[in-house]
Amino acid sequence: MTALLVVAIAYLLGGIPFGYLLVRWKSGSDIRSQGSGNIGATNVLRTTGRALGVATLLLDIGKGFLAVWVAGRLTDGAPWATSAAAVAVMLGHAYPVFLKFRGGKAVASVVGAFLYLAPAALGAVVVVFVATVAWTRHISMGSIISAAVLPLAVWLIMVPPVPVEAAAIVCGAFIIYRHSSNIQRLRAGTENVFNFGSRKA
Numbered sequence: 339m340t341a342l343l344v345v346a347i348a349y350l351l352g353g354i355p356f357g358y359l360l361v362r363w364k365s366g367s368d369i370r371s372q373g374s375g376n377i378g379a380t381n382v383l384r385t386t387g388r389a390l391g392v393a394t395l396l397l398d399i400g401k402g403f404l405a406v407w408v409a410g411r412l413t414d415g416a417p418w419a420t421s422a423a424a425v426a427v428m429l430g431h432a433y434p435v436f437l438k439f440r441g442g443k444a445v446a447s448v449v450g451a452f453l454y455l456a457p458a459a460l461g462a463v464v465v466v467f468v469a470t471v472a473w474t475r476h477i478s479m480g481s482i483i484s485a486a487v488l489p490l491a492v493w494l495i496m497v498p499p500v501p502v503e504a505a506a507i508v509c510g511a512f513i514i515y516r517h518s519s520n521i522q523r524l525r526a527g528t529e530n531v532f533n534f535g536s537r538k539a
Contacts (some may be wrong), residue, residue: 340412340413340419341419341422341498343412344408344409344412344413344419344422344423344426345422345423345426346406346426346530347405347408347409347423347470348405348409348422348423348424348426348427348430349426349429349430349436350355350404350429350430350435351401351404351405351408351427351430352401352402352405352426352427352428352429352430352431352432352434352440352447353430353431353433353434353435353436353437354401354434354436355377355434355436355437355442356377356393356394356397356398356401356442357369357376357377357378357381357382357390357394357398357436357442358370358376358377360382360386360390360394360397361382361385361386361390363368363381364390365384365386365428369381369382369385369386370437372385372386373385374441374530376443377437377490378394378398378442378443378444378445378446378476379391379392379394379395379398379446380532381442382394382515384530386473386539388509390538392447394446395446398431398442398446398447398450399447399449399453400450401427401431401447401450402424402427402428402431402446402447402448402449402450402451402453403450403451403453403454404450405423405424405426405427405430405447405450405451406420406423406424406427406450406451406454406455407454408423409422409423410454415500416427417498417499417500417502419453420454420455420501420502421501421502421504422470422501422505423451424448424451424452424455424506424509424524425509427447427450427451427504428444428448428451428509428512429444429445429512430447431444431447431507432444432512432516443513443516443517444509444512444513444516445481445485447493448485448488449464449500450472450511451505452488452492452506452509452518453508455498455502455505456491456492456495456496456498456502456506457491458495458496459491459492459494459495459496459506460490460491462487462488462495463484463488463491466480466483466484466487466491467480467481467483467484468480470483470484471532475531475532476524476529476530476532478517478521478523478524478529478530478532479520479521479524479527481511481513481517481520482514482517482520482521485509485510485511485514485517486510487510488506488509489503489506489507489510492506493506499503533535
């Protein structure tokens with residue numbers, strides 16, 4: 339029962355579509371009909387502006403952290419529980435029941451989850467992300483490279499319990515999978531270039 343409760347709470351937390359809700363609150367529009375159609379922070383930033391983009395990012399990170407924190411509290415920090423919660427919150431964001439299972443790529447929620455699970459390793463991954471985006475000017479490229487690096491960083495820096503490393507592998511692979519369309523655009527040279535200086539407030 340505890341395992342089911344941990345997974346259910348994490349999934350439902352992950353399914354809270356902050357990007358969708360913030361854009362709906364501000365403009366009454368559906369973020370899924372704008373830009374890339376994604377409910378995540380990058381699309382909110384690109385279509386609605388910096389303020390809501392940053393708010394979406396922080397809230398999505400926050401729900402990832404909260405899901406794993408709750409799992410830890412319910413199970414005295416059991417690695418199997420916190421790791422399962424990390425995967426569940428990611429799946430909740432990607433396939434939210436509240437939006438008929440049409441969600442985002444789950445990068446921010448995974449960041450929040452590993453901020454709890456492996457903060458030092460996450461710090462290294464963030465450095466890789468920032469460097470990659472600065473070099474390529476593509477958020478998607480930064481996300482893909484960082485997802486690939488995540489399991490290695492967790493293994494080398496943390497020397498984790500098996501469930502934590504397994505979660506890192508699953509989350510990294512899933513994020514790359516969710517970026518399949520971005521990979522196609524990167525190959526074609528048609529991927530959006532990142533520009534934080536949005537004209538919208």
